[in-house]
Amino acid sequence: MPTIYAKTPAGLNEIETRARKLSPRLRSALILIDGKRSESELGKLVQQAEETLQALLEQGLIEAVATTSSKPPRDAGPASVPGPVSVPGPASVPGPASVPGGTAVLDVATTRREAVRAINELLGPEAEMLALKIERANDELALRAALERAVAYIANARGGGAAAQFTAKFLIGL
Incomplete structure (x- = not known):
């Protein structure tokens, strides 16, 4: 089952500060990691995806937040992830919410x-x-x-x- 990755607080900090002076390949991959793309999707966008993801994981800049199956349940709501990131399934992206009135x-x-x-x-x-x-x-x-x-x-x-x-x-x- 493909894994979905999200930036950790350290990863978000690295995007803002460039403190670790990542290589262009690692930095580009970190930017593309959004808590929604699976490793197979990232593999189409990033050169040497497996090594790149492993390097970002080892540095604590990303974390695995979910695994996907080939067919997500139709009635599943968004999955909560620790921190500010939420990973909805493809069929469950919430739209505008109703409020009283x-x-x-x-x-x-x-x-x-x-x-x-x-x-x-x-x-x-x-x-x-x-x-x-x-x-x-x-x-x-x-x-x-x-x-x-x-x-x-x-x-x-x-x-x-x-x-x-x-x-x-x-x-x-x-």
Whole structure:
């Protein structure tokens, strides 16, 4: 069963500070680890994935947070992970939550996590600073500002179509 990895607090600190002066391969892999991608998915994105993941594990920058089966249960909710990371199954990503009065409320943590993943997939290692800004957003206003900045960067790097898709997925309704 494939393993899913997430950054530890030390890994998040390394992304911000570069204190350990990781090699470009290790740093790129650390950026791509988001608590959702399995080791097989990471293997498609990272050179020498097995050795790279092992090195990050040994340095305490990532940790295994879940294993996936080939078919996740349809009714399973998000799995809790110690710390700020939550790993939902592919079929169980929560949408906007209802509050008394019938209005929908954006799940900032879910949007933030999904946006970081989308940015990393669209831009790869170039997304590092954008991903950090999105990860730091603690409320809807800060998240909107970070996402708008990401849309401008995506439009410049990948074109208007990619930017429009990102906008439709993450900014409409925010």
